[in-house]
Amino acid sequence: MLKRLTPWFFVLLLLVSCSNEQEKEQTLTISAAASLTDAIEEITDIYEQSHNLSITLNIAGSGRLAQQIEQGAPADVFLSANQKWMDEMENKTVIDPSTRINFVTNRLVVISKKGTDPLPSIQSITQLEKNEQIALGQPGSVPAGTYTKQGLESIHLWDDLEEKMVFGNDVRQVLAYVESGNVTYGFVYGSDAASSEKVSIVSELEDDSHDAIVYPAAVVKASDHPDSARDFVDFLRSEEAQNIFSAYGFKPVEEREG
Structure with a gap:
């Protein structure tokens, strides 16, 4: 025997259907x-x-x-x-x-293309050749750039290196600059260095040289x-x-x- 469904059943079915659809679309x-x-x-x-x-x-x-x-x-x-x-x-x-x-x-490191020798010290980065450049994030908007500037200023290297700096819109752009060989060194996070098989860590800024x-x-x-x-x-x-x-x-x- 065919059972008649009440209008309330269809209302309830519609509400459940709408609810499920909303959840799926979230x-x-x-x-x-x-x-x-x-x-x-x-x-x-x-x-x-x-x-x-x-x-x-x-x-x-x-x-x-x-x-x-x-x-x-x-x-x-x-x-x-x-x-x-x-x-x-x-x-x-x-x-x-x-x-x-x-x-x-995270931590802040200096990277270069794979095969580059480690820097004897972070201060030795000032011995770049005339046409070599360093990449970092824009200090005003990219946190990695802000940390880098703090770190270099704390060891009195910012002024010495500023004319060789190339600024990226984010830390991944800095990583790409180094991977491509367009710059000699880049300041990125340790996690960024770990994500690439094309670069190696050649130095590191001390944690106490910049904000945590x-x-x-x-x-x-x-x-x-x-x-x-x-x-x-x-x-x-x-x-x-x-x-x-x-x-x-x-x-x-x-x-x-x-």
């Missing part, structure tokens, strides 16, 4: 510092597999990302390579400060999915995510701060 936009590229791509792939959502990555220098978000570009989570840009976003009430965490740290390289994360206040965004931020401190960061040359926050 997309988080993660604005992440360029130095996080390889690690964050793997982490977001894993996160998508275990959560009913998709993730769009926006990769650039931290300063550029902060400006984009402040100007209204869609973003749910901001991952910065330094505290300065996150502080600015918090001061301008662009991010939710209750969600802010530090999730990894600590990466903060936070949910953007304008996020359309604040709960999911908060969950993703929390996931960055999980053992699974931290193991991935470690594999790409990053270090735990406790290790750097201690």
Whole structure:
């Protein structure tokens, strides 16, 4: 015997269908510092597999990302390579400060194309030939460039090297300059050096010569999915995510701060 379905059944079916469709269509936009590229791509792939959502990555220098978000570009989570840009976003009430965490740290190294001999000391970098150049991120907008300037100023090398500097829009561009042989040396993070088979570390700036390289994360206040965004931020401190960061040359926050 054919059973008659009430109109309420169809209303309920429609509501469930719409709800499921909304969940499937949920997309988080993660604005992440360029130095996080390889690690964050793997982490977001894993996160998508275990959560009913998709993730769009926006990769650039931290300063550029902060400006984009402040100007209204869609973003749910901001991952910065330094505290300065996150502080600015918090001061301008662009991010939710209750969600802010530090999730990894890094170190600053000098790289050159594979096969280059290590520098006897960082000071010996001043012995470049006339046509040789050094690449680093723009100090005003790229955290790696800011750290580099601090480090070189602390050992009184900035003025000696400034005329040989080539500035990149983010740390990955600096890496590309060195890989291509367009410059002799570049200042990048240890994680960037580890990501390339074309370069080697020839020197390193001491940690105490610049601000601590600590990466903060936070949910953007304008996020359309604040709960999911908060969950993703929390996931960055999980053992699974931290193991991935470690594999790409990053270090735990406790290790750097201690």
